[in-house]
Amino acid sequence: MRIAIPKGRLQDRTLELFAAAGFDTPAESDLRTRRLVFQRGGIEWIFVKDCDVPVYVEHGAADVGVAGLDQILEHNCSAYQPVELDFGRCRLMLIAAPGAPPLTKIATKYPRIARQWLEQRGVRAEVIPLGGSVELAAVLNLTSHVIDLVETGETVRVHKLELQDVVAEISPRLIIGKNAYRTETTRIRQLIGRIENALEAKNATAVSRIA
């Protein structure tokens, strides 16, 4: 079985979750090397850019992965999403500079989601796909608006931008390739069960700490 771990924002919490579910995950020292593939506990762990996890799972290059709903939607990924994870939640938001003109152009890393959202709203605007630092587009008037992930809102504050609307609530999900589920059903169901139990145990501890 091959599991795709998203590098970046979700990596540490994802590995913690798998470890809490009793999986033998790659160690800190492993991760400091530049290797991206590790064999441990009968599982092949691969580390890929977060936006590529749905691609690996969709095409069966990985059986299981963790991906944000933003990436799942953007890739129109058909993988199963049996478990919503309880960390790394954020929002995909419409952002503009104060006093920005009406919505005519949107810069975003999520052109597909942006077009769908415009369609749903019945708004006509041009979508300009960018690779990163999207908020600059609004600051420098490349576009009237941007659609981007907002976690703490710090970037938006620093650039003195305004949050105008929520495009989507984003949470990371455990995703499972359809054919992996079909052909490795027992192992995959066990994995889903272990992840669910680990999440429940974590919630129970958190609750008892509050009480």
Added chain:
Amino acid sequence: MVEKKLRYPTGVRPLLIEETARRKRIESRFVNILEDAGFAEVVLPIIDYVDPYASILSRENSRSSYRFVDREGDLVAIRSDFTPMVARALAPALDASQMPLRIFYRGDVIRCDASRLGVNRELFQIGAELVGDPSLDADVEVMNLAVKIAREFGIQPRVVYNDTSIAALLSDEERRAVATKRALAPADIARRLTPEISARLESVAAALDPSTFALHLDDLDEDTGYYTGIRFRLFGPDSRKAIAQGGRYDDVYQRFGTPAAAAGFTFTIDDLD
């Protein structure tokens, strides 16, 4: 512009001498098995009008074909799925006295799905259909024939199947839950089955080799397409890609004017390495 001299549009490529020879060998083995099993070949056009298929293909499905306006101003599509085309071709000429009809077809289909990386492709398919036999025996015959073909190519196939008519027993919400694998385990679905469907699934299971075929009650897509009964996928050693798929689609022929039960399967040859 120099690169265009070498490059082909995304998803298509020529087969040169060796690959063509290999393709021809595979084709002729298929044809032999199918003809021995009593199937006769039909040839279908590479393009067809979009209109006649509007009620059969979901929006998602029809979007996966290349479409354009022909010289007469009609919207036409390049072949992307054989099954509805076979039905449209055969329906006007179906003769009850000749049923069941066993036919097969081969050729390229072109699927485009710009939003999914690498899915845009020309695929060579060979498929067979058993028309006019609504019985369980027909389901079993079709499934066993697909397995027989795979074995002929040295593959130890595994077949995962389900009955798509189960979808009608579930609410929209439950269907979505099953489709995303968020809830509703196979055991929950089993409790919901009507006696009729249970009996049908038991008879089918009894007629199939349990070491090859596995019933997965939760293997249900949100949109079951034109399938009305058994739906199966056949896997080879690479379990990440189905080599063949098929099932029963009893409503397709009546949309073209002549009601007829039908079951069949399609192999995608590029996946048969």
